[in-house]
Amino acid sequence: MKKFFALALALVMALSLAACGEDAGTSSGSAAAGGDAQTLKIGVFEPASGDNGAGGKQEVLGIEYANSVCPTVEVGGVTYNIELKEVDNQSSTDKAVSAAQELVSAGVSVVLGTYGSGCAIAAAPIFEQAQIPAIGCSCTNPAVTESNPYYFRVCYLDPFQGPVMANFAKDQFSAKKAYVLTMLGEDYGSNLGTYFSQEFEKLGGEIKSESFTEGTSDFSAYIQNAVSWGADVIFAPSATTYASLIIGQAAKSGCTIPLLAGDTWESSVILDAQKGTDQQVFCSTFFDENDESGAAASFVKGFKEYLNADSQRLTNNGGNDIVAAVSALGYDAYMTAIEGLKLSASTSGEDIQAALFNVDFDAVTGHITIDAATGDANKTMAYIKQATDGTFTFIKTQSVSE
Amino acid sequence: MAAKILPYLLGGISVGGQYALIAIGYTMVYGILRLINFAHGDIFTVAGFIMVYAAATMPLYVTIPLVIILTILLGVLVEKVAYKPLRTAPRMSVMISAIGMSYLLQNSMWYLTGGLAKQYPTLPWISDKITVAGYTTSRVTIITPILTIVLVVALVALIQKTKIGMAMRAASRDFETAQLMGIKINNVISFTFVVGSGLAAIGSMLYFSNYATVTPTVGAMPGLKAFVAAVFGGIGSIPGAVIGGFIIGICESFIKGTGATTFSDAFTFALLIVILAVKPTGLFGENLTEKV
């Protein structure tokens, strides 16, 4: 008897909670639809927690800012209000699947995201099957868009980024020996590490690669390995969680080898870790916030105002108003979606997908045109930045030497 | 050759000392309750977070005792909420409760901190750089093993010489008889959690001073390894846990040094399985026959 009573109570609780949630959800939706224009939903498929949580939050900020700049779109003669639908994919490929389902279930027209490539690859078939075009922001693995006509992307790729850093190591430090440190089980880092190594060896350098396991917090032995091997640079593309440990411990053990990494390191976490040390930390990135030309300057100005208007936004950005490249990419992904929607005949997934291939406009991270074969934006230039005393300093633009 | 080995050895001893401090918490609780306190690694992480937030507003001479006190309170609270009601339940239920508690602590930390890595405050003096035989390291690396040994000696003295220590020994030998002899078993258990959590708090300060960032799941791996250390040394034995911690820390450091980095975690577990298969009671464990 008691058990049935308890069960019944639990059931009522669950149902009423769910009902309450559903109720509130639909009511806010209908409120928006109650206006003059119709609503069009754009899904934001980003990590808010997990290893990539910090970067994901910055990317979402860029998307939200873009939404505040451009809250409506005209598709086929009808004006739509855009509503963002955000889900957290927890930086994990198994959670990403149900998060993607959630977006499909909510009936979104376009999906933006995600930060890391693993989640994008895992979710890609779901979007393809539901015929919802997705636009990747900072997922740099070629497999994301490969053989998936519904996945697009606004950033450059690992096969470009890896060689860029290898060339940078060669040009800047005349490096002969590079120590590559990646996380076992993380596809982003290990792929980028491979591309870097291939190019570096092609340039006549020597490579030693090692990997650490997830949850590692003691990197002193790895750093020691690099030092005793006589490495000229350390290339350690990894999630920011580990990056800050690597930088901190390199500084503690007095290692003076320059640390290089990919786009993930362009984060305030890295700045915090580097602050107060004399460690040389470099990363490649998609965009330079001090670039005065074109769309970038006005974006930077507007985005800073947007960040400073709300303390929660500042917290999500890492406690300061430094514009991260991923925010710019989030903004560009949103704008690409808008351009695509404008060109599209209707709000159906197929039409938007067809239109996205014809997108051609000046974005914050450079001019965007879409490659007809892969759906990737055509990019040929990367920006190298150095972390010094709490800010990123622009060092140079780098392309791959032929 | 020695110059090459020294850095790894120092690193290993330092990590080992931190494992040892966590392992004591495991081994003492297991000795009395026959329970693997899965939440111990998370208590250790919470201590790190308390430090991060407390140090942002308060001076260090306030925060350090505050962190220790709050961590102890949390440890005792976990015991009262999750383990005490299950004292008569089967061992599996208690262990599941421990896993649930660990899950709850981790998720709460995700929620409260936003799941992002937080920078650990720099503690003056112990974070300073020093040079040992031509190798630069921070002072905490050297201090950790010394502090660990001092604390352990004090703890062993406490257990051997004081009344509460005697009660603890009695309880770990035979829980029910100790109760019949008039030992207030709940007080003994609470005291065990006080000591274990306090050491975890100190361990967390040493650990995070070395590794600089705190994330909600950072305690899980050191927690598991510290448990392996406790089993390795013979669960229930405090010197065993300490020696186990040092051995695992040093081995791990050398394995990473030889380049077999992929398997450094796997090694810890392989060691566990080997020791369990060869000598299930561990290095210093007492041979107790299970009663029918």
Place this chain on the structure above:
Amino acid sequence: MKKNNKTKIVSAVLIVALLAVLLLLDNTKGVPSMLLTVLRKGAIYALVAVSMNLLNGFTGLFSLGQAGFMLLGAYTYAALTIPVESQTSIYQQYPGGGVGFSITEGLTNAMGGFGLLLGVVICLILAGIVAALLAYVIGLPVLRLKSDYLAIATLGFAEILRAVVQYAKLGPVTNGSNLLYGFTSFDDFKIGSLKLSTVMPFVFSGLCIAVVVLLINSTYGRAFKAIRDDEVAAEAMGINLAKHKRMSFVISSFFAGISGALLAMYQASVQAVTFKAAMTYEILLIVVIGGIGSISGSVIASFLFVGCSEWWLRFLDNEKTLKNFNAKLIFAIIFGLIVAGIAVAIFFKQKKNGKLGANVPCIGTAIVALAAIGWDIWFVISPNLKLPLLRSGFRMVVFSVIIMVVVLFFRKGLLGDQELPDVLHRFGAWLQSRFGKSAKGGDAK
């Protein structure tokens, strides 16, 4: 005998009806895709939970290695079914990687739709066998250990397996740290244009669970239970402990392997990092919530668990601003009722135990309930329309609190060690004894 036949017919009808409903759900437009997600994932988790229950609940061996065996199954399945032409692009980090053939693709080309089914079944069984073989080898040293030691050793083995799968030297088969994708998934099952994506997980996992049920009701199953209840007595009765323990371990791992492969089919991609200890813990919690030693309990609990974590509680993760005062009032009333309901339930329980009075649980409950209702009233009065606490991560906190409540206060789980038909039968009997006079000829007859 006659009654037995009747039960058989009833269950057959129920199964057919269930499959028909699933088929309908699969092919109706407008069905929330989260419902399908929960159904699919729930069916797969049900099988893992049952396989773990076989070991933990029926044989009394506390093992935490389930995620490791699932990992093996998932990788075996994935590696064997990736279409040949996509192998080069998937194994881009390991030139020449991939097994060079695909069982499902080959059989589909040879025999069409039936070939696909056959191929998947073969690969699923192979996935199970690989996991079972390893379990056999591991079982030799590990099963000698007692309770918690066994748990830690199996947990350790799962971690070792994860490291091995990611080992670069095995890259040509496992793709190292990278995802495997593009293999045969549930969406490939179609009859004409009729989708079977939700039906197939139920069919596969249902068949496997049926096998486990048959096993548990056989002499082997009785031997397992005897070992669980008292090892010494079981040995004295002539049960070969080592043999039966290992058998249970191997069979459990076999089904864990199959469910890992099913999970891979559901996710359409596998990556070793997702098979962490946390996954084993989730499954363990399902087993506990359902009741240790109850197959139907595990099945029900896995649907509830997946539903809660993936769907029903998701709204807790999003910030919510209520539309107007009325919505706030409705929310406040529901919240107040829930708080009052829980408080009354606790008092009710205390009264039943004769402990109602000035003691810690009662006073604590009263204080918390009053504080919550006080906040509730304040919230209605205040002009604030935004619901507090709701933001990313809150879902998992609520979820873990629910789990702790179940673990602490409903120690036996939903069904204890009983099965659903028995419970329903007794509930029917209880209903009849209570209301029998007024409503004669109820369904329990």
